[in-house]
Amino acid sequence: AVIDKDEFVTVEDNPYQNVNEIANPDVESARNERILWPYVAESTTKPENEENKTDEKDIKDVKPREKRFLHWSYPQSPIVDMMMQTMSVNYSPNVAGDPFDFLRDSYQLPEGKMLEEYDYIIVGAGTSGSVLAARLTEGKPKATVLLLEAGKPEMLLSDIPALAPYIKLTHYVWPYTMEHQPGVCLGSEEQRCYSPQGKAVGGSSVVNDMIYSRGRPQDWDRIAADGNYGWSYDEILPYYKKSERCELRKYKNATYSGRDGELTVENVPFRTGLVEAFLAAGRLHGNPTIDYNAPDQLGFGYVQTTQNRGHRLSAAKAFLHPHKRRKNLHILTDAKVTKVVIEPQTKRAYAVEYLKNHIKHTARCRREIILAAGSVGSPQLLMLSGIGPKEKLDVLGIPVISDLRVGKSLYDHIAFPGIVFKLNSNNASLQELKVATLPNLMQWLQFGDGLMTTPGLVEAVGFIKTSHSDGQLPDVELLNLGGSIVSDNGGAFRKSLKISDKTYVTAFSGLHGCDTWSAVPILLHPKSKGYLELRDNNPFSHPKLYGNYFTDPQDMETMKEAVKYVIKLGESEPFKKYGAQLYLPPYPNCQNHGPGSDLYWECAIRTMVVSLHHHVGACKMGPPNDPEAIVDPELRVYGVDGLRVVDLSVLPHTISGHMTAPALMIGEKAADMIKKIWSNVVV
Numbered sequence: 001a002v003i004d005k006d007e008f009v010t011v012e013d014n015p016y017q018n019v020n021e022i023a024n025p026d027v028e029s030a031r032n033e034r035i036l037w038p039y040v041a042e043s044t045t046k047p048e049n050e051e052n053k054t055d056e057k058d059i060k061d062v063k064p065r066e067k068r069f070l071h072w073s074y075p076q077s078p079i080v081d082m083m084m085q086t087m088s089v090n091y092s093p094n095v096a097g098d099p100f101d102f103l104r105d106s107y108q109l110p111e112g113k114m115l116e117e118y119d120y121i122i123v124g125a126g127t128s129g130s131v132l133a134a135r136l137t138e139g140k141p142k143a144t145v146l147l148l149e150a151g152k153p154e155m156l157l158s159d160i161p162a163l164a165p166y167i168k169l170t171h172y173v174w175p176y177t178m179e180h181q182p183g184v185c186l187g188s189e190e191q192r193c194y195s196p197q198g199k200a201v202g203g204s205s206v207v208n209d210m211i212y213s214r215g216r217p218q219d220w221d222r223i224a225a226d227g228n229y230g231w232s233y234d235e236i237l238p239y240y241k242k243s244e245r246c247e248l249r250k251y252k253n254a255t256y257s258g259r260d261g262e263l264t265v266e267n268v269p270f271r272t273g274l275v276e277a278f279l280a281a282g283r284l285h286g287n288p289t290i291d292y293n294a295p296d297q298l299g300f301g302y303v304q305t306t307q308n309r310g311h312r313l314s315a316a317k318a319f320l321h322p323h324k325r326r327k328n329l330h331i332l333t334d335a336k337v338t339k340v341v342i343e344p345q346t347k348r349a350y351a352v353e354y355l356k357n358h359i360k361h362t363a364r365c366r367r368e369i370i371l372a373a374g375s376v377g378s379p380q381l382l383m384l385s386g387i388g389p390k391e392k393l394d395v396l397g398i399p400v401i402s403d404l405r406v407g408k409s410l411y412d413h414i415a416f417p418g419i420v421f422k423l424n425s426n427n428a429s430l431q432e433l434k435v436a437t438l439p440n441l442m443q444w445l446q447f448g449d450g451l452m453t454t455p456g457l458v459e460a461v462g463f464i465k466t467s468h469s470d471g472q473l474p475d476v477e478l479l480n481l482g483g484s485i486v487s488d489n490g491g492a493f494r495k496s497l498k499i500s501d502k503t504y505v506t507a508f509s510g511l512h513g514c515d516t517w518s519a520v521p522i523l524l525h526p527k528s529k530g531y532l533e534l535r536d537n538n539p540f541s542h543p544k545l546y547g548n549y550f551t552d553p554q555d556m557e558t559m560k561e562a563v564k565y566v567i568k569l570g571e572s573e574p575f576k577k578y579g580a581q582l583y584l585p586p587y588p589n590c591q592n593h594g595p596g597s598d599l600y601w602e603c604a605i606r607t608m609v610v611s612l613h614h615h616v617g618a619c620k621m622g623p624p625n626d627p628e629a630i631v632d633p634e635l636r637v638y639g640v641d642g643l644r645v646v647d648l649s650v651l652p653h654t655i656s657g658h659m660t661a662p663a664l665m666i667g668e669k670a671a672d673m674i675k676k677i678w679s680n681v682v683v
């Protein structure tokens with residue numbers, strides 16, 4: 001590959017990019033001798049017809065090259081890879097004195113210094129921000145971009161999928177605790193729901209569970225029908241495809257999948273046999289085993305993840321790493337933006353103030369400032385900068401630039417991880433003591449597969465419609481786990497959900513050491529609406545988050561129906577070989593209700609409900625006649641020039657799935673809209 005010295009290095013130029021696809025007999029034979037002790041994934045139930053075939057046969061049928069690829073050999077050492085990234089020639093330790101800094105990835109200013117002014121300033125190098133920065137700095141004429149991120153770069157440990165629950169306990173998250181709401185999260189610490197967000201280069205994609213899902217076409221068509229031109233499924237599909245490099249075993253050639261993008265989407269190399277039981281139970285109850293991202297079908301399917309050969313592939317790894325040497329992309333980490341500076345007369349945004357190493361700086365911008373600070377960070381910054389509800393800003397003494405209803409709508413996905421089946425078998429489910437072993441770690445390091453690749457226990461997902469669904473969209477998603485909340489004996493899994501010691505020990509410690517299975521129902525479209533507001537005018541205070549979960553009674557009815565559905569699956573034939581028996585946890589606050597009764601389940605749900613940290617709506621997108629809209633369908637903030645919001649906070653309501661893929665898609669689409677507007681400007 002020829003690299004023009006004046007140019008930045010691109011993925012295409014990188015000679016190592018395709019190294020994993022080169023046959024390596026030594027690695028192949030070594031891998032063939034691998035031991036997947038003690039779990040061997042086994043297919044329990046044979047599909048009945050062609051439609052419902054699982055992937056196993058298809059793996060045998062794939063062509064030799066693809067088959068080799070399925071082995072995911074990993075000849076590059078990730079440790080060496082990490083050292084190469086951190087110990088770069090111009091590496092300088094963080095002056096704030098972080099003892100682990102030398103283990104972290106690093107981003108250097110290409111010429112060692114900042115520019116006086118940038119074409120674009122992006123706040124937040126998260127999921128949307130990373131892809132946006134990559135796209136705005138590619139091609140010609142070259143635009144200059146400053147990307148400011150409050151968090152730190154990743155390190156090797158964040159690459160290990162099985163450590164996802166642990167990463168959520170580190171400083172790679174903003175540990176947002178929601179305001180107390182009577183009657184919900186009764187089993188959480190301080191009886192407050194917990195809803196962290198990622199704080200890292202890569203944002204929430206560094207701490208999430210890596211599940212890749214896009215939502216249903218009707219989700220996007222509904223958003224477009226509300227007056228948001230350009231957001232129908234057909235219009236956004238090209239942006240999903242643009243980011244994606246689909247490596248799914250069976251569906252990689254689907255017309256709706258992308259092949260040449262930067263973000264690898266793959267199945268998890270390791271599975272327990274329980275996933276086959278879940279899929280078979282689903283089929284028994286009318287849910288075909290499918291690609292759950294297929295636009296035309298609803299059903300259950302193996303989980304698809306944002307992993308690359310068994311390694312977490314964050315938005316930063318996919319979109320920023322390959323472009324570290326771009327001279328026109330400046331990335332500042334540990335840089336917390338405190339305000340967007342807006343000219344009060346012209347209402348034009350022209351600079352941001354940020355703090356790095358306790359020193360206040362101002363960065364100026366020629367064209368646009370783009371907030372990609374996430375569902376909590378972006379509305380917070382808007383309000384701190386004078387864009388928000390006048391009555392609230394007046395109280396806090398913040399001069400009002402644009403009186404908009406920022407934060408007034410907040411929707412979230414909520415889930416109930418409390419349906420647990422005890423299994424009468426050994427080594428059927430994942431248990432931390434057996435997963436966290438040196439051989440498993442070595443296997444992951446060497447081959448990128450094995451038990452360390454399991455993403456927070458999730459092995460499959462399913463979408464269903466309860467009797468409360470609007471008929472168009474599924475209203476519940478089921479996360480099938482290769483274990484349950486007890487799989488690490490009350491360790492990181494439940495701590496990352498902030499379930500209190502008292503609740504956990506009373507309800508679940510009786511299951512320690514047992515094999516278990518669980519499926520977690522998620523409410524995809526809760527009717528209850530929350531809100532968010534500034535606590536005070538200090539940019540370092542966490543905003544107040546009000547979930548208002550279950551304030552619409554239909555949400556509880558939907559969740560109870562979903563619980564019964566999971567129980568039906570667990571009690572069906574495919575789980576019989578595991579001797580699966582429903583376990584009814586004796587929650588300390590539910591003792592007055594007969595175990596298994598309707599009142600018991602309502603109490604259990606109110607005790608164990610958790611936020612999935614998928615907040616949307618605080619910077620709602622909408623047409624000019626929508627009184628609640630903060631940004632227009634091109635994501636420009638109403639009433640201010642040169643300011644956009646590009647992240648999940650712009651979505652008007654929840655979508656039927658997880659949020660990483662939509663966040664990336666929003667970044668892709670925004671980049672196109674921004675480039676189009678500025679395409680006639682000569683630099």
Ligand SMILES: Cc1cc2nc3c(=O)[nH]c(=O)nc-3n(C[C@H](O)[C@H](O)[C@H](O)COP(=O)(O)OP(=O)(O)OC[C@H]3O[C@@H](n4cnc5c(N)ncnc54)[C@H](O)[C@@H]3O)c2cc1C
Binds near residue numbers: 151
């Ligand atoms: C624990 C967890 C698990 C999840 N699991 C999944 C999953 O399995 N699958 C899935 O699809 N989705 C999952 N999600 C949701 C999904 O990852 C996020 O919703 C999505 O990545 C958000 O993208 P974003 O670009 O809107 O924000 P983020 O990716 O959160 O990026 C925002 C960035 O802005 C930075 N920032 C904020 N304020 C400032 C400031 N003032 N100055 C500078 N920088 C700032 C933040 O530090 C952060 O890096 C999960 C989320 C969490 C938190």
